[in-house]
Amino acid sequence: AQKVTQAQTEISVVEKEDVTLDCVYETRDTTYYLFWYKQPPSGELVFLIRRNSFDEQNEISGRYSWNFQKSTSSFNFTITASQVVDSAVYFCALSNPDSGTYKYIFGTGTRLKVLA
């Protein structure tokens, strides 16, 4: 079974704090892809990052960083020095194209509130 769990429903931080959003996935496939999306209050879904299962290097993009650990089936997302504009719902997703299906399985999302 394929599943994505985002256990944190809502997180509130004060501006400039660091925050980590957790994502745990389940899959039996050895080849899979993980994604993060941002949904700001305006409602659109914005793609942030894609990672394949063979690349465990951490990724950094400005204040954003991602930590992929196959040993714990986790793909966590950290925002450093958070800003009010980071307030959004963040979704983690999984795809397993080698399983013969072509679905993207999403977690339930984490709502991040950054307070000024």
Place this chain on the structure above:
Amino acid sequence: DAGITQSPRHKVTETGTPVTLRCHQTENHRYMYWYRQDPGHGLRLIHYSYGVKDTDKGEVSDGYSVSRSKTEDFLLTLESATSSQTSVYFCAAARDSNTEAFFGQGTRLTVV
């Protein structure tokens, strides 16, 4: 992005009426998807398509049907709308099944 346009953006309809939502993409992506977003449930897959006339069910497909007669268009039909289908519907498209999916702006559907 994949130039994805959803129409209509907002719709109010009565229980029992059929409703069709349209998704149009301009990038010739092979894969297209319909999701619904509800509080506490995140994004749930309704149906998806892996080519013209090739579609399959997602996890919440009951009460919905889809059609894809052209690469660029993916239609979602609610055969007989119910209040439980009040939701925000998102269409997505992806070039390959291992690349990122890009989303439309969403359609807010209210069934009264």
